[in-house]
Amino acid sequence: MHKSRNVALWAGFGIVILGFASYIPLFILFPITRDVPWANYLMLAAGAAFLAIGLKRAYGQPEHHRGKISGPILSVLSLLMIGVFLFGTVYASKQIPSSSGVPQIGQAAPPFVLASAAGRQVSLADLLKGHRGAVLIFYRGYW
């Protein structure tokens, strides 16, 4: 008897890969999909749903559908990706120490003179000169 290819399994796996791999190159660029990665969560959930359908077919109607071997393999790989993504976005990215000794609102901002990427020495006073204010963005760097 001819068994049909288990499309749901492979589609689910593909969607999980997309959901896993698209965050850093794409969705992190937009605050609306970055802060809460709902677009990626949706893709991962949709992929898992397709995988579940595929597994059900593979084991429920093995005479019609393939996938008794590929199904578990693709499912385990997908679960790994989902796990890593959730770990990264729910746990790992929140592992920063609480700030200590932060100046209070209304206090003087600690002055500084630092070298800029353009090779100049830039002070806080330079940044404020001719402006109503300045935003200082502290970031982790590209080490």
Add this chain to the structure above:
Amino acid sequence: MRGFEQHLDELHAHGIEVAAISVDSPEESRKLSDAKGYKFPILSDPKAEVIRSYGVLHPKAGENGQDIARPAEFLVDSAGKIRWMNLTEDIRVRARPQVVLQQAASLP
């Protein structure tokens, strides 16, 4: 920082300067600003002294256990006083330039 670059003209129009600070060397920062097209100054605090003075040190979180900055944003007024800050609890979640523009509206 991408968001601040995109809203840089608007921020400047409201009299707000933008600068970024990390422990990266000026050469490293140069690579970053060239790659991303950042036009605001990117400042280098290799010993994390300024980062420490703003209370946003993340000890030993960098390459080879180097001290780095935790993500944070401060709005300083023309008198040098801190008017607003955002100390995020998640490295992925940064202040949006729109919020800074709102805060800046109350500056003299």
